[in-house]
Amino acid sequence: MSNFSATERTGSTTPELAGNAALCQIIQQQILAHPLQRIPFSAFMEQALYHQEYGYYSNRARQIGPSGDFFTAPHLGSDFGQLLAKQFVQMWEILGQPQPFTLVEMGAGQGLLATDILRWIKQHHPQCWKYLRYIIVEKATGLVNAQQQQIEKEFGKEIPITWKSLETIASEPIIGCCFSNELVDAFAVHQVVFEQGKLREVYVALHGQQFIEIIDAPSTTALADYFAQLGISPTSSDYPDPYRTEVNLAAQGWLSSVAACLQQGYVLTIDYGYPAARYYNRVRSQGTLQCYYQHSHHNNPYIHVGEQDITTHVNFTALEQTGQQVGLQTIGVTQQSMLLMALGLGDRIAQLGQSDSTDPQEIFARLRQRDALHQLINPMGLGNFGVLFQAKGLDPRMQQQTLHGLDTPISLPL
């Protein structure tokens, strides 16, 4: 057992920096209640983000967006949702226009994406709208309220939307698409360290009131299994020693629950991440964990506890491998920029340049929208996000049809 050398990753004794006092106390009690007076990092992160009352996602509905800590694609306007909606309508057609056709959005934030998708399908595809059921799966109850308000503000109560758990959906599996934007990066992860040829795990313990890290034997064999399955061994001599990274075991459990929800259709996952070989590259010796607080980022999860986002990149290879084990076949991997261009974003940018208007307000609105569209495909930002399409239960005719979002002239690997 050893204290980790990166001493800056400890909690703060300064109350302003420490974070939510009630939450810190709850986590401290959990640590003290444990026989070894420590908890795996994943348990710390789970509480920091999702404690029912004080967790980051549970206690504040306004944390995402320009006035919050970070923003996501739906905050850049309706285009992202509209283009995804086009993709969903094509899925409906490929699946033989099922009645009902179900969209399951997992981790819906403030409900912006849901609103944009529903509005576009209602306006442009009344036939699909007629048979559409929209389900949101959301872990944070504070956000469920925000989503309900956002959606009711536009549609009233008369729309085909419900909030459910994956387990409830699985009892009556759906035909349609289960999708998420920036969900998997928000799961609590195990942190691990490869040291002197051994896999070890990061635990959170206390020094007085302060959170500190302790490195010891793994709490579960699933961590070693994970690297064995990927065929990656960061103990080899070309890796730095110690080599620190993280493992998103929750993503595997989540994907297997998603597969159980799906009778026939697609799973679409959009997020930042890498294939395993790039993720666990020897140069990335501190992992990918980042904390977001008021639009600045750093890598200390033990400050601003409950008041900052904690996130890690997604290992897309692990999602594909888990998918294969649970009956989800990968049908395509691309980047967000390619996905959106294939769905018509380029035409939208071109159209924005084709106005003769001299109205300053209209010109300004067009410039703002053009800037937003460029941000959605920026190769240094959102455009570089990974997009994974998986499918289940498609018949041979359905399998032959290419999804528009994958119909790109250039196919860029992640």
Ligand SMILES: C[S@@+](CC[C@H](N)C(=O)[O-])C[C@H]1O[C@@H](n2cnc3c(N)ncnc32)[C@H](O)[C@@H]1O
């Ligand atoms: C980074 S936010 C992204 C929100 C939204 N998709 C967007 O693009 O703005 C992550 C979202 O996933 C939710 N979440 C995290 N884990 C979840 C889980 N296991 N099931 C459902 N929602 C979850 C969070 O509460 C939050 O709404």
